[in-house]
Amino acid sequence: MKGLRIIVDHIDLEILTLLKENSRIQWKEIGQKVHMTGQAVGNRIRRLEDMGVIEQYTITINRAQLVQPITAFITFFVETTYHKTFHDFFRTEEVISEVHRTSGDGCYLLTGHFGSNEELQLFLERLLKYGNYRVNLSIGKIK
Numbered sequence: 001m002k003g004l005r006i007i008v009d010h011i012d013l014e015i016l017t018l019l020k021e022n023s024r025i026q027w028k029e030i031g032q033k034v035h036m037t038g039q040a041v042g043n044r045i046r047r048l049e050d051m052g053v054i055e056q057y058t059i060t061i062n063r064a065q066l067v068q069p070i071t072a073f074i075t076f077f078v079e080t081t082y083h084k085t086f087h088d089f090f091r092t093e094e095v096i097s098e099v100h101r102t103s104g105d106g107c108y109l110l111t112g113h114f115g116s117n118e119e120l121q122l123f124l125e126r127l128l129k130y131g132n133y134r135v136n137l138s139i140g141k142i143k
Contacts (some may be wrong), residue, residue: 071138075106
């Protein structure tokens with residue numbers, strides 16, 4: 001449905017907000033909050049899925065509990081000839097949770113989670129094969 005504007009009402013938006021807060025919430029519980037039956041909520045959720053409004057259900061991982069307390073935002077400047085091999089590289093790196101192609105400063109913005117400064121340093125050494133980088137470390141997650 002690319003290019004089409006999708007119509008949702010205030011109840012759809014309330015359902016989406018509740019699912020965003022807890023994707024495992026029961027339809028019956030959503031129904032109680034939006035004054036509908038669980039079955040009616042289920043029908044709306046299926047419609048939102050079919051329209052592509054809901055793309056996936058996911059979880060939030062507390063990286064500190066996994067002994068990955070260091071979150072690094074890495075602005076990466078790829079050497080012109082290495083874009084394809086860089087794509088292959090980051091797909092195999094478990095420590096990288098997100099990669100965005102960016103305009104402006106840098107070619108890519110990577111989000112990585114590391115158990116120690118040494119682990120971050122080893123990753124950055126592997127990264128140098130494809131270009132240069134700038135690192136910003138998170139000092140605390142707000143949202």
